[in-house]
Amino acid sequence: MFDSIFQIIEKSIKLSNKDKELCEQFFEPVIFPKNRVIEQEGKIPRYLYFINNGFLRLFYYNEIGEEVTTHLNCPPGFITSYHSFNNQEKSINNLECITECELLRISKGNLDLLLQQSEAFKDFSIWVFQQSLAYNENRSIELATLTAEERYLKLIKNYPEILHNVPLQYIASFLGMNPKSLSRIRNQTIR
Secondary structure, three states: OOHHHHHHHOOOOOOOHHHHHHHHHHOEEEEEOOOOEEEOOOOOOOEEEEEEEOOEEEEEEOOOOOEEEEEEEOOOEEEOOHHHHHHOOOOOOEEEEOOOEEEEEEEHHHHHHHHHHOHHHHHHHHHHHHHHHHHHHHHHHHHHHOOHHHHHHHHHHHOOHHHHHOOHHHHHHHOOOOHHHHHHHHHHHHO
16 A cells, blocks of 8 residues: 555655655555545644545635635645645645545654654655645646636646546536536537
């Protein structure tokens, strides 16, 4: 269950056997069923998750009670409500398993201990933070500058597996459009 996380880390940071043992000590393997909310709004996120298998989303409810999907994540990768997790503050987000999910999770306390005991994981956490900042900056730019069709085409080019695993209403919300607009765009691009 740890092979995937080791492969991701070792693309940028060399792990010793001790680093791997620490990872196995502090990360807990878990499996959640489809449609399970594993972190709830109004609460402090308890864990940072690494996705081995499955698809998850972060969402919140807007002022009229509609779900707004702010993040879709597919394997492999990390997900949580980062700001709230890092600052141990209540989150406005819910974290939901879209499909059955096979995850590794680590609490904030154990993550802090891991970072104290492993220089490799400290370096990797900086790399993850940098990647997250770049992703969020690019996402903001895309939402502001790309048309709905361009955002859709870019998503399916970069993450084609999302179309087969994530309901269209979540994809539409994530792309900043309503489901009818997404259906129209999909029909136009299929032709």
